Amino acid sequence: MSIASEKTIILASSSPRRQELIRSLNRPYEIIVSSVDETTDPGLSPAEIVEQLSSRKAQAVYERCKAESRFETGSVIVGSDTIVVQGGEVLGKPKDAEDAFRMLRSLQGRGHQVYSGVAVIDLQTGVQHVSHRKTNVRMKPLADEQIRRYIATGEPMDKAGAYGIQGLGATIVEEIEGDYFSVVGLPMSLLSDLLARFSIAVF
Numbered sequence: 092m093s094i095a096s097e098k099t100i101i102l103a104s105s106s107p108r109r110q111e112l113i114r115s116l117n118r119p120y121e122i123i124v125s126s127v128d129e130t131t132d133p134g135l136s137p138a139e140i141v142e143q144l145s146s147r148k149a150q151a152v153y154e155r156c157k158a159e160s161r162f163e164t165g166s167v168i169v170g171s172d173t174i175v176v177q178g179g180e181v182l183g184k185p186k187d188a189e190d191a192f193r194m195l196r197s198l199q200g201r202g203h204q205v206y207s208g209v210a211v212i213d214l215q216t217g218v219q220h221v222s223h224r225k226t227n228v229r230m231k232p233l234a235d236e237q238i239r240r241y242i243a244t245g246e247p248m249d250k251a252g253a254y255g256i257q258g259l260g261a262t263i264v265e266e267i268e269g270d271y272f273s274v275v276g277l278p279m280s281l282l283s284d285l286l287a288r289f290s291i292a293v294f
């Protein structure tokens with residue numbers, strides 16, 4: 092149930108990492124998940140992909156709230172999307188263990204970019220602000236056997252690029268330039284900037 096008058100943040104995400112990060116803001120929030128088609132037009136840049144998908148996720152929940160006649164003043168919906176980009180190839184979540192192996196093999200021993208988008212929609216007016224962050228990450232060189240052992244932990248399977256920097260993946264990341272939380276899946280400093288545009292101060 093909503094705690095409407097307190098400017099609820101409605102997180103449009105099933106991601107446990109995003110849910111945990113929203114919780115860390117210590118303000119009223121709720122989770123509403125809507126499934127959306129995550130295919131995008133070929134030819135879009137990585138920044139356009141994550142902004143479009145973040146917006147699509149937030150928009151789907153916005154439509155659902157409207158259908159339920161929810162228009163609480165000041166409440167906002169937050170959608171986010173994360174992809175990994177390696178040499179022009181976009182890596183989403185691996186389809187299976189072999190896909191995870193292929194991804195980690197291409198990521199090991201070199202640098203890649205992580206793009207995370209954030210879209211914030213005002214529940215009452217439908218006004219939306221969307222943006223993204225790009226973070227550079229360098230992964231250690233890994234032997235095939237190490238990659239297989241990492242995949243066997245199960246950690247890579249629900250994560251873009253088949254690793255989680257916040258988990259055991261921390262041990263295979265050598266260097267990061269940019270927002271750590273953007274790699275985890277929700278760029279918190281960007282989110283606070285977008286919330287500020289809706290007059291929501293996080294502290």
Ligand SMILES: Cc1cn([C@H]2C[C@H](O)[C@@H](COP(=O)(O)OP(=O)(O)OP(=O)(O)O)O2)c(=O)[nH]c1=O
Nearest residue numbers: 104105106172173250251254255256274275276
């Ligand atoms: C690179 C990286 C990604 N990820 C995760 C964040 C996202 O949950 C996931 C990327 O997939 P997304 O499609 O962005 O998100 P999702 O399907 O998990 O959740 P939802 O669409 O409902 O919001 O990868 C990590 O947890 N750690 C990492 O280091």
